[in-house]
Amino acid sequence: MTTAVTKPLHVVEDLRAALPGRVETDAEHLLTYTSDRSGHRSPGVPLAVVYPRSVDDVQAVCRIASSSGTPIVTRGAGTGLAGGAIAGPGEIALSMRDMDQVLEVSEENWLAVVQPGILNGELNHALASRGLWWAPDPASKDISTVGGNIAMNAGGLLCAKYGVTREAVLALKVVLADGRLISVGHRTVKGVTGYDLCALMIGSEGTLGVIVECTLKLRPLVRGEIVTIGAFFDSIESAAAAASEVTRNGHVPAIMELMDRRTLECVSRFIGEDLVGQGDAYLLIQCDGDGAMTTAQLISDSIRAAGGRAEATADPTESQRLVDLRRQAFPAMETLGHVLVEDIAVPRDRLSEAFAKIRELEERYGLVIPTACHAGDGNLHPTFVFQGETVPEQVWVAAGELFTYALELGGTLTGEHGIGVLKRAWLADELGPTQYELQRQIKAVFDPANILNPGKVFG
Amino acid sequence: MTTAVTKPLHVVEDLRAALPGRVETDAEHLLTYTSDRSGHRSPGVPLAVVYPRSVDDVQAVCRIASSSGTPIVTRGAGTGLAGGAIAGPGEIALSMRDMDQVLEVSEENWLAVVQPGILNGELNHALASRGLWWAPDPASKDISTVGGNIAMNAGGLLCAKYGVTREAVLALKVVLADGRLISVGHRTVKGVTGYDLCALMIGSEGTLGVIVECTLKLRPLVRGEIVTIGAFFDSIESAAAAASEVTRNGHVPAIMELMDRRTLECVSRFIGEDLVGQGDAYLLIQCDGDGAMTTAQLISDSIRAAGGRAEATADPTESQRLVDLRRQAFPAMETLGHVLVEDIAVPRDRLSEAFAKIRELEERYGLVIPTACHAGDGNLHPTFVFQGETVPEQVWVAAGELFTYALELGGTLTGEHGIGVLKRAWLADELGPTQYELQRQIKAVFDPANILNPGKVFG
Numbered sequence: 001m002t003t004a005v006t007k008p009l010h011v012v013e014d015l016r017a018a019l020p021g022r023v024e025t026d027a028e029h030l031l032t033y034t035s036d037r038s039g040h041r042s043p044g045v046p047l048a049v050v051y052p053r054s055v056d057d058v059q060a061v062c063r064i065a066s067s068s069g070t071p072i073v074t075r076g077a078g079t080g081l082a083g084g085a086i087a088g089p090g091e092i093a094l095s096m097r098d099m100d101q102v103l104e105v106s107e108e109n110w111l112a113v114v115q116p117g118i119l120n121g122e123l124n125h126a127l128a129s130r131g132l133w134w135a136p137d138p139a140s141k142d143i144s145t146v147g148g149n150i151a152m153n154a155g156g157l158l159c160a161k162y163g164v165t166r167e168a169v170l171a172l173k174v175v176l177a178d179g180r181l182i183s184v185g186h187r188t189v190k191g192v193t194g195y196d197l198c199a200l201m202i203g204s205e206g207t208l209g210v211i212v213e214c215t216l217k218l219r220p221l222v223r224g225e226i227v228t229i230g231a232f233f234d235s236i237e238s239a240a241a242a243a244s245e246v247t248r249n250g251h252v253p254a255i256m257e258l259m260d261r262r263t264l265e266c267v268s269r270f271i272g273e274d275l276v277g278q279g280d281a282y283l284l285i286q287c288d289g290d291g292a293m294t295t296a297q298l299i300s301d302s303i304r305a306a307g308g309r310a311e312a313t314a315d316p317t318e319s320q321r322l323v324d325l326r327r328q329a330f331p332a333m334e335t336l337g338h339v340l341v342e343d344i345a346v347p348r349d350r351l352s353e354a355f356a357k358i359r360e361l362e363e364r365y366g367l368v369i370p371t372a373c374h375a376g377d378g379n380l381h382p383t384f385v386f387q388g389e390t391v392p393e394q395v396w397v398a399a400g401e402l403f404t405y406a407l408e409l410g411g412t413l414t415g416e417h418g419i420g421v422l423k424r425a426w427l428a429d430e431l432g433p434t435q436y437e438l439q440r441q442i443k444a445v446f447d448p449a450n451i452l453n454p455g456k457v458f459g
Numbered sequence: 460m461t462t463a464v465t466k467p468l469h470v471v472e473d474l475r476a477a478l479p480g481r482v483e484t485d486a487e488h489l490l491t492y493t494s495d496r497s498g499h500r501s502p503g504v505p506l507a508v509v510y511p512r513s514v515d516d517v518q519a520v521c522r523i524a525s526s527s528g529t530p531i532v533t534r535g536a537g538t539g540l541a542g543g544a545i546a547g548p549g550e551i552a553l554s555m556r557d558m559d560q561v562l563e564v565s566e567e568n569w570l571a572v573v574q575p576g577i578l579n580g581e582l583n584h585a586l587a588s589r590g591l592w593w594a595p596d597p598a599s600k601d602i603s604t605v606g607g608n609i610a611m612n613a614g615g616l617l618c619a620k621y622g623v624t625r626e627a628v629l630a631l632k633v634v635l636a637d638g639r640l641i642s643v644g645h646r647t648v649k650g651v652t653g654y655d656l657c658a659l660m661i662g663s664e665g666t667l668g669v670i671v672e673c674t675l676k677l678r679p680l681v682r683g684e685i686v687t688i689g690a691f692f693d694s695i696e697s698a699a700a701a702a703s704e705v706t707r708n709g710h711v712p713a714i715m716e717l718m719d720r721r722t723l724e725c726v727s728r729f730i731g732e733d734l735v736g737q738g739d740a741y742l743l744i745q746c747d748g749d750g751a752m753t754t755a756q757l758i759s760d761s762i763r764a765a766g767g768r769a770e771a772t773a774d775p776t777e778s779q780r781l782v783d784l785r786r787q788a789f790p791a792m793e794t795l796g797h798v799l800v801e802d803i804a805v806p807r808d809r810l811s812e813a814f815a816k817i818r819e820l821e822e823r824y825g826l827v828i829p830t831a832c833h834a835g836d837g838n839l840h841p842t843f844v845f846q847g848e849t850v851p852e853q854v855w856v857a858a859g860e861l862f863t864y865a866l867e868l869g870g871t872l873t874g875e876h877g878i879g880v881l882k883r884a885w886l887a888d889e890l891g892p893t894q895y896e897l898q899r900q901i902k903a904v905f906d907p908a909n910i911l912n913p914g915k916v917f918g
Contacts, residue, residue, distance in 0.1 A: 108808035199658030220709030250679030291749025349567035377648035
């Protein structure tokens with residue numbers, strides 16, 4: 001036997017000895033861990049998948065990995081859109097699935113301490129009876145884990161008003177590559193002791209450590225009525241201008257979403273209702289909390305003044321119908337073929353330019369790119385539709401042009417999905433060479449042997 | 460001449476050549492830079508103080524400093540309470556005073572781009588006419604700089620509702636120790652490209668780089684009426700319990716402040732009004748925005764149920780009177796002697812225990828420690844009064860016990876003032892040895908020669 005074969009066998013044996021009954025090596029079982037929802041797949045199955053049940057278990061896995069130089073790919077529910085948690089040959093997939101307990105809820109301190117494997121939706125279900133909620137709201141919330149949301153700094157529909165994941169985490173326990181445990185952040189709302197390593201961990205995509213416990217900042221459930229506005233416009237430009245006007249007037253809706261004509265075409269077919277006949281763009285706005293009705297009235301007036309055909313309702317069923325038009329966007333797009341879901345963000349007042357660029361790319365490359373957008377924070381999801389199993393080259397070329405254009409507009413490559421393997425080729429374009437090098441050095445401080453999710457983010 | 464003398468002379472000459480007319484070496488002038496508001500003073504004056512007017516100027520200073528191994532102490536307005544910006548022998552004081560321009564305000568994007576030397580109050584004055592504000596609200600806001608607020612991650616009265624400085628900064632331009640310039644963060648509301656070095660810079664107390672441009676996240680000015688509640692209680696325990704109840708009931712007041720009997724004694728003497736006769740503790744609450752009156756009514760009811768004598772008003776003059784009782788706390792304490800203003804934070808439901816510990820320390824060490832508290836986020840300012848120029852040993856011993864106790868309660872050494880030189884002896888107690896070492900290594904990534912504010916934070 002050569003060393004190359006002996007070593008992996010030894011690693012698996014060591015894992016089995018340390019975590020009896022928690023190590024799987026069945027090839028079919030392992031296949032799940034080679035992909036996520038990005039369309040990327042690693043070139044082969046990992047060595048093993050391990051299901052720790054405790055911090056001690058995770059520390060044992062990290063010690064085995066670091067002493068043998070074996071890479072670890074930490075995994076939540078595998079709902080990522082950037083290939084950040086796909087494991088390949090020679091790697092250990094570290095699934096947090098079975099560390100899914102709520103350890104504490106404090107109503108006085110508006111905090112919860114949870115294990116990372118709990119689903120966002122399950123946690124919020126448990127919190128609701130106590131009048132609390134955790135605000136991060138990715139579209140995947142019913143099927144994605146809290147730990148995954150934190151590792152990606154997940155966004156969602158509610159960010160403009162309620163913030164992204166970074167604003168909803170107080171503290172973390174993290175196992176380092178070599179198995180040591182650190183506690184970063186504070187249980188208190190304020191705290192300025194040393195560098196903010198908690199913020200550094202959030203969005204680090206499994207490259208700096210393994211998150212094993214999360215102290216979350218909660219909010220009281222929003223009371224009062226919810227008012228929803230749906231408005232059709234004759235053009236995406238007028239809809240984007242109306243959305244800008246909402247912000248300029250000082251309103252902070254809970255939700256402000258925009259869909260272009262291509263998306264309306266998809267949804268029309270999907271739900272069997274003629275939306276395109278009603279307009280070329282759809283703006284969805286939801287107001288909640290104190291004063292929701294008054295604010296919604298002011299917003300409706302300004303939408304009508306901007307040429308929108310606005311319908312406002314406080315009726316829950318009717319409200320749900322207006323919101324569902326937006327929620328159906330991705331399922332509807334997926335019926336067209338395979339999709340590459342992109343995720344640029346631009347300053348709020350540059351939305352029209354971003355949409356125009358997407359139309360131009362569609363024409364020039366013969367592509368179909370329906371685009372929905374979190375208009376409240378300038379985050380667009382241009383969704384490149386393609387046929388076949390792999391992303392065609394011209395889709396990548398067009399996507400690359402779009403990334404570059406987003407940077408030109410003062411925006412970013414990724415608003416909420418992360419870099420993973422999908423965008424690592426463009427990372428240095430956004431960071432610049434000096435910052436790119438600093439970030440690599442920070443990675444080396446935490447993980448000198450580069451065993452934590454190697455090849456992700458930095459490529 | 461020995462090298463030790465030649466080198467500094469050379470540095471000053473180089474600085475004068477690079478920034479003609481912007482370098483001061485007059486000893487009396489330099490004296491200002493040896494202290495801040497912490498009561499700490501460095502052992503002598505720095506080599507020089509430099510007043511850059513541009514990013515290029517700062518880069519030139521950093522190049523001279525790094526090539527000669529000369530430490531740089533970046534300085535805002537010198538209002539710090541932890542000795543984080545005091546400069547001493549052999550060091551360059553880098554004053555950001557003259558980089559104080561507003562470079563851009565975007566009403567569509569709710570952002571402002573400013574130079575770091577602008578005063579928080581001046582910026583907010585300029586923003587008000589456009590219906591916007593920058594939320595960080597340290598007590599020093601009229602005399603402290605935006606750059607200083609960011610370097611310390613400043614807090615204030617409004618944090619429980621409107622967040623700390625970290626939540627109000629989108630992006631920064633930073634000059635590194637060797638003079639290279641990086642841009643961290645995003646102009647967009649969302650962005651998850653690589654590690655969050657913007658958050659890492661916030662609160663780093665001048666040890667990682669020199670902040671030369673700040674892209675700030677603004678909010679629309681809060682509209683509607685402001686309702687203020689002032690309530691006297693028979694004990695600090697019942698007042699703290701009432702504050703906890705406000706949170707438990709899901710209310711988020713803009714301000715929630717608590718003062719103990721010792722503080723009321725000081726303020727009584729200072730303003731010539733008998734507050735102590737009205738109770739042993741004072742709770743100040745302010746509600747703003749939509750629904751303020753309804754919320755204030757509910758809060759007043761719960762305060763009365765908890766034994767508080769609550770007075771609620773929407774009248775601006777009367778409101779100001781209730782707020783001023785709190786705003787006078789520190790000026791009133793300062794009439795008693797010199798003060799060491801402490802800054803622990805504890806989980807909101809442990810306030811009573813923290814107050815009890817402070818009373819116990821007063822008795823055991825024969826000290827006077829009036830304490831005001833941001834009750835909305837558990838941040839206490841125990842203010843150790845002493846006579847004479849230097850902090851007596853037993854004050855340090857008592858303060859040390861209090862820090863340890865704050866950690867035992869699940870709290871932190873410093874909620875909003877920073878570590879500086881004041882608390883560096885306790886830093887490792889809170890971080891633990893592993894994280895302490897990681898933080899030092901991160902410092903070394905940014906500043907391998909340790910010329911940026913050496914001796915601060917890490918000691």
